[in-house]
Amino acid sequence: MPTSASGAESRGRLVLQSLLSFLKGLGASRLMAMFAVTAALIGFFAFVIIRVTTPQMTTLFTDLSLEDSSAIIKDLERQAIPYELRNDGAVIMVPKDKVTRLRMKLAEGGLPKGGGVGYEIFDKSDALGTTSFVQNINHLRALEGELARTIRAIDKIQAARVHLVLPEKPLFSRETPEPSASIVVRVRGALEPQQIRAIRHLVASAVNGLKPQRVSIVDEAGQLLADGEEGDNENIVGDERRAAFEKRMRNEVEAIVSSVVGAGRARVQLSADFDYNKITQTSDKFDPEGRVLRSSQTREESSSTADNNGQVTVNNELPGNQRPDGASSAKDQSKKTEETNNYEISHTTKTEVTEAGRVNRISVAVLVDGIYTKGEKGEMVYKERSKEELDRIATLVRSAIGFDQKRGDQVEVVNLKFAEAPAVAPINEPIGLFGMLQFTKDDVMYFIELGMMMLLSLVVLFMVIRPLVRRILAAEVIPALTGDDAVPALTEAAGAQNVVPAGPNMIDVAQVQGQVHAQTVHRVGELAERNPNETANIVRQWLTESAA
Numbered sequence: 001m002p003t004s005a006s007g008a009e010s011r012g013r014l015v016l017q018s019l020l021s022f023l024k025g026l027g028a029s030r031l032m033a034m035f036a037v038t039a040a041l042i043g044f045f046a047f048v049i050i051r052v053t054t055p056q057m058t059t060l061f062t063d064l065s066l067e068d069s070s071a072i073i074k075d076l077e078r079q080a081i082p083y084e085l086r087n088d089g090a091v092i093m094v095p096k097d098k099v100t101r102l103r104m105k106l107a108e109g110g111l112p113k114g115g116g117v118g119y120e121i122f123d124k125s126d127a128l129g130t131t132s133f134v135q136n137i138n139h140l141r142a143l144e145g146e147l148a149r150t151i152r153a154i155d156k157i158q159a160a161r162v163h164l165v166l167p168e169k170p171l172f173s174r175e176t177p178e179p180s181a182s183i184v185v186r187v188r189g190a191l192e193p194q195q196i197r198a199i200r201h202l203v204a205s206a207v208n209g210l211k212p213q214r215v216s217i218v219d220e221a222g223q224l225l226a227d228g229e230e231g232d233n234e235n236i237v238g239d240e241r242r243a244a245f246e247k248r249m250r251n252e253v254e255a256i257v258s259s260v261v262g263a264g265r266a267r268v269q270l271s272a273d274f275d276y277n278k279i280t281q282t283s284d285k286f287d288p289e290g291r292v293l294r295s296s297q298t299r300e301e302s303s304s305t306a307d308n309n310g311q312v313t314v315n316n317e318l319p320g321n322q323r324p325d326g327a328s329s330a331k332d333q334s335k336k337t338e339e340t341n342n343y344e345i346s347h348t349t350k351t352e353v354t355e356a357g358r359v360n361r362i363s364v365a366v367l368v369d370g371i372y373t374k375g376e377k378g379e380m381v382y383k384e385r386s387k388e389e390l391d392r393i394a395t396l397v398r399s400a401i402g403f404d405q406k407r408g409d410q411v412e413v414v415n416l417k418f419a420e421a422p423a424v425a426p427i428n429e430p431i432g433l434f435g436m437l438q439f440t441k442d443d444v445m446y447f448i449e450l451g452m453m454m455l456l457s458l459v460v461l462f463m464v465i466r467p468l469v470r471r472i473l474a475a476e477v478i479p480a481l482t483g484d485d486a487v488p489a490l491t492e493a494a495g496a497q498n499v500v501p502a503g504p505n506m507i508d509v510a511q512v513q514g515q516v517h518a519q520t521v522h523r524v525g526e527l528a529e530r531n532p533n534e535t536a537n538i539v540r541q542w543l544t545e546s547a548a
Helices: 002-026 028-053 066-078 096-108 132-152 193-206 230-261 387-401 432-437 441-474 483-497 509-530 532-547
Strands: 057-061 084-086 091-095 157-165 180-187 215-219 224-226 266-275 279-307 330-354 358-368 371-374 380-383 410-415
Touching: 002 532, 028 441, 057 066, 057 096, 066 091, 066 096, 091 096, 132 157, 132 193, 180 193, 193 215, 193 224, 193 230, 230 266, 230 358, 230 387, 358 387, 387 410, 509 532
Parallel strands: 180 215, 358 410
Antiparallel strands: 057 091, 084 091, 157 180, 215 224, 266 358, 279 330, 371 380
């Protein structure tokens, strides 16, 4: 047993020495190349494994404030859920299979809050130790925060801040200062005038005593969107009214024309001239034929006088005087009648108020495409529309816009060939397996990424690893054999090589076999010179085994 153990130890030493000699035979450059390639392969496959095993990330929330992002990250770390931050923390990415559950879980905890402070500021306040001043300040902060959150819910608005000024009424003062508000918004694109008016009215309706004219709006670039002037507000209202009128009329005209020439084969431009002046007219009308008797007054007067020849006597002055018989009496009588009639003449007072926004003129330009037919060779042939057809289209347009020649309306219908012929692309709905799977864009990109990883792995396997292994195997030297196994092994190798038929153009197998024998004997001699003690022990072991 000790002899066999020493023999195994000696064989191990020989194998180790053979390995060391093999590595030395490769050279430093080959060893460095092997180590570099091995390290690169390990890194590449580690990256592939990590990339494949990493869950697909999707967006949890976007446009987050720093406060909301910090609170959400703390909650994700507490649940040990992987996440990614993008856009300076405004966007948080989480695994796709957990996004729905996380949104419901965070919503239960009131996240995200939307930035700022709302009415939740009163949830944890101590009412017993809070002064009225602190309560007023908290109420103002809560009102500003809630308004900012509501404004952010409007399309195209990314962030908003609201500042309210709610002055208190001074003592012994009859005048009450009016509240005001200023709003700073960060928008995506440009806000429409109607959206700006909506924001002003929204804030004004939420604050007691605040007028829309007292609300100013500024964007992130410092551009004044609304300055609160009355004239500016009226101009905005007028422009919105004109734009809405033009859009409505243009859609109506385009709809009726498209129903005749086909969808997408008509272009309509409409311009309306509005008069925003408010006119008040008052007129009085008198009708002389329409008389009405209002009052009538009649006066009659009568008088008589007697002729006494100018004598003044007592008898003449006495009432009921008696004239002597035979005396002649002469009297002068007069009668006067006066009549006064008052008439009312028919009077009409008319007041007319013409509101702002009258349509002074409408101009319509309609461009229609021609008719396309298939020729003999299957190509599209263009044909112009007839004048009668264009006249009928113009008649329809005039009826649609309420054409009035007195106010100078104009309608022009022109037939021209469009730049590209209309082509209706068929809608290919997914059917079969693809219709049932309904892959999303993220799924397709994920599969493409996996395919690229597999392709790269195959390329590295066949283009790098396989040639490297072949080179290493080709450079491997036949290990030195000890004992009686060397000669049979070499004989078998030579016998295997002797299968090659001899010929003038073939390799001399005997010469190759002799070189192999010579190298083997030389190698055994070198090992014996380097390790004389081990060589002697091996020889003794062989002799002992032969004797046994």
